[in-house]
Amino acid sequence: WKDVAIVSMFSLPDKDLLDLSCHTVSSCQLEEDDIRIIDLKSILSVVGMIPHKPTLPSGVTEDHYFMVEKPGLDIATF
Template sequence: IEVGEVLFYFQLKINSIQKNVALVSLYSPPDQQLLHISSGLVWSSEPQDNHLLKVIDVKTILSVVTMVPY
């Protein structure tokens, strides 16, 4: 599972097939120690300042979460 911030939604035509996609800025992997001591409840990640961008099919988005700055 990867966490990212959707920057844009758009459509692409690939081989005459219209695809709904999103440009996503990925976050770092979670802090493993915090993830472990919270029994998988707290997923603490950092934004990567648009260094890790990825275009994904919108159908692969599993959920919407909030990333609270601290």
């Protein structure tokens, strides 16, 4: 047996929103048909993808996800 992880893939961030937010909001779309099985040892970091529904600079409102690094770390107790 090999240790693996099942991961969902996301699009690249919306470039216009990324630029308008001074590179603070990485808003991506879920690639629903792109699920991958990867070797656990190949994982370099873990992020949270938080759902939100922004109105993009193009005027379109749709389901997106924004990336959060180390979610909950600021309130974690070890």
